[in-house]
Amino acid sequence: MIAAPARTPIARFVALVEQRLGLHYEQGQWGELEAVLAERAAGRGVELYLAQLTAPSAQAEWKVLAERLTVGETYFLRHPTQLETLVDQVLPSFLRQTSSLRVLCAGCSTGEEPYSVALLARERGRVDSSRLRILGIDVNPRAIAQARRACYSPWSLRAVPAAMRAQWFQRTPEGFALQPQVRDQVIFEERNLLEEAPAFWAPGSFHAILCRNVVLYFPPEVIRRIIARMAQALVPGGYLFMGPSETLRGISEDFELLRGGDAFYYRLRQPTPPAASVALAAPPPAAPQKVAPPPADGLGEVLHLLDAERYTEAWAHLESLPQTSQPQALLLRAVLHLHAGRLAQAEQLGRQLATASATEAPACYLLGLCLEQAGDEAGARGRYAASVRADPTFALGYLRVGTLARRAGDIVEARVALRMAVSLLPQEKPLHLALFGGGFGRHGLMQVGLQELQACTEVP
Template sequence: MSTPAHITRFRDLLARSLGWTFADNDAPPLGGLLRDRAADNGMSVDAYLVRLAARSWDAELSVLVERLSITETYCFRHGEQFAALREDALPERADARSSQRTLRMLSVACSSGEEVYSLAITGRQVRPDPDWIISVTGIDANPAVLRKAEAAWYSAWSLRETPDGVRRRWFRPDNGGFRVVDEIRKLVRFQRANVAESGDGVWNPGQYDVIFCRNLLMYLTADVTSALVERMTNALVPGGYLFLGHTDSLGRDPAGLELRHTHRTFYYRRNGGPTPAQRISSLPAPAEPASPDRAPEKAAPPVDENVYEKSLELLRQERFTAALELIAAPRTGPLRARDQLLHGVLLAQSGRLDEAIVLARRLSDENGLNPDAHQLLGLCLEDGSAVAEAVGQYRLAAYLDPGFALPRMRLGQLARRQGDDRTAAGELERALELLAREDDERITLFGGGFGRIALTVQCRSELDACGVHP
């Protein structure tokens, strides 16, 4: 039988060999897998772990990858990212590649290939001329899904988000499903690769115009994640694009990359290369030069610095009406973003949700990269019973600031209420880790009147309800 110590050792070996990490509530299935694999190899659990740790055991690692992989995917998943790829990233890269007349893309953890073919089809749609070379590589550690990818046959369910015109043009009915046409299949290749390793020929510097690596980083250890992000960044040409999943974020200012926000989605562009045709929508417009016929405008008097601090202190004391009156009082000079944010929080606390939502939407429209604006909008929408949209706002807040604990906590609580204990546990564990370092001012704004200790107790309670004991 497998003991907790055996399972801990098994988890450590999987992290070392594959770079994968597991939540505490994964312990029971991991224990079952450990017992099964030891028995199938005719070994005791102790002997199996010794053999797994001793030296390379590729055949066994292949079985473990097949048993542990999460392989659910479909063509053109998260269509807003493919819209950004088709209308922003690839046209820009095509302009930059006009002399080479080639576009190269990589799909990391490509699973059964739907993403790879979606990339190839998009590249084929965007290419400026027929003589351009479109090349897409898909890598995965699971040989079983790579075999399926090479077969290029998919059920109707895998094409559920594929536009009708795309399905008719690039897929052919075959044996109750659909097969990718040869014209697209010729553009792709698949390779087995472990993201915990450097990978022969996969990560050459400046090799790709676009890399997709979606919903993988959350399953990797911190060291492997850091190394993989560095390899992907270096493998992009200057000006190349990195698309991550909604669950993965590098924050607003990762090394060597700049955050882009178009088509209602976030993605990254490697620094350097030709100047992009489009910039982040929230960047301020350049100031207009002063007209010689117009007298210069006088600078507005500064906003009273004490108003914000006084209103925040009244919020801490739960004197919402007094705080709202103070922050909303007429004053000279423009309101700063933090004043408007606090105004929105106080409107919500006072039950004036409609006004709070309008203000929060304005803040997020003015600067789509402001995580606090998305957090405020999520809280307002959740109270207004628009839970699905609230979840999207919390995800944006967590994506933009990976150190922001409170959106993670809300995502975990909402996932648990929907019966998704696995997702809930992951979000709540992350929130619990981050709460110790959460900014005091954010706790005041978004903690619902609870302090750091009370929020930590709540988070632990929610984890207990998921069956997780950190």
């Protein structure tokens, strides 16, 4: 038997970084790590250095690596609509239940985000600042030290209105120092999101958690552990805010997706009360079902689970069925691949299904979702346009075309597509809603369409 070749030093270093810091590097990105490895191992040799990284005494070295490798780009009032939703709607909703409100900013870098929450709470007046407790955590010790100093460059304040800057910051030779009453409202801790820390993540610890533009750098299995820990730490019905390009699709089924204006965010699902606790009364009229009549061959249950966003169960049930080349079965499989983040598998099936007239429209839409998740909005827009050419009544296709057109500044095209979406959504096929509704439902999607259309009218 031939022994397997030993992994190269850089491959072992990459694996250690992912294990300890959660940061995932594709092989094409290893060049930047090779330079760090060479620098840190200088004078002692790469093999000895890698061995030392696995020792309990390596804590100080890992702090250095965290400083070198973590991404800290941030500024005050970044993605402001989310922050405004937090202080205007989310936090006030808890005021009748508790005397103190607790917010966690995970991956807070140099502190601009938690301080932004504190500033907006004071500016907008919906929450008594004396009842608000904000905690910022980050794995980078240098960033935490800078956050505690609370002195920032003009570049960090580039989105802060002049009046707010004048009221809450003091000009110093080093930069703009935050006023003490705001600075002292936020506590900072050096903490690694990958560490268990049961006491820190105790149930009911926080009313809201901001984890924005953080998990972009983690592999899916690490993201699942982090999000599960955060779900546990939230109060019942607590909220999670993520970055605009981040999603829980295929990561967690513990949350429902909400939208306020241009802000997307998540709410922890409430447990379903036991049937015995429900009062005996005449049942309310049944709401219209989103799901189409159950397909044959056991796929109806898969579709039902998918519609309920129970993706893990849907996949397990689909795998338990006899393998078939039936187009609807392949479409369900492709959608579940997409929700699990397996974009290559979803795209492969989508291309296959796009050649059949019966599945061309949903398959093109699916391919658009794959491209959008991969960051190719122009390509995604083309695929969504193909979906509505294949099926001129496909409301969801028009909705995505309009949304991406608005982002690209093509306001005329956006208005046309969004008006089509709003007019067609009341008759959208239940199957399309189940496959691609993303938990919104018909009414929620109508609101999204109307809000997007309103945003078009606000463009000068």
